[in-house]
Amino acid sequence: MPSFEFVLLVIIGCGIVTWLTRVIPFILLKKFELPISFVEFLSFVPVVIMSALWFSGIFVQHLGHFPSVNVENLLASIPTVISAIISKNLLVIVAVGIISLALIRLIV
Incomplete structure (x- = not known):
């Protein structure tokens, strides 16, 4: 030990x-000082990370088969994406996502 x-x-x-x-x-x-082109390239990193997290939450992997869709997460992402486009505020986006997923799970 x-x-x-x-x-x-x-x-x-x-x-x-x-x-x-x-x-x-x-x-x-x-x-x-970083070159301007490298800073512009790094500006895409948050969008790519959020997209990867979003797609991995929506699709469920099955080995040897096509991925299936997690309907709860897909339905909850609709108002979340709309609130992201409208508000561009991370707190609002997270709150809408949590509330919409909670309501969907409560209904279904």
Whole structure:
């Protein structure tokens, strides 16, 4: 069984590595300027991440078959997307998504 010191060193080491990987990019970006084309490319990252999360929530994978549609999530995403287009406020989008999914699950 590992000793207390070993476990403590592993926890501290993991914390330092996690902290450094999150802080070093900010330190480097203070000293260097990114090219405009790279900054424009990075502006698409949030849209791509949200699209991937959205599609993975709507479609259910079945090995060897086509994916099926999760109807509850699809129906809940309709008012959520509409609120995203109208408000462009993340708090409103999340609230509408949660409320619409809760109502759909309550009805069905």
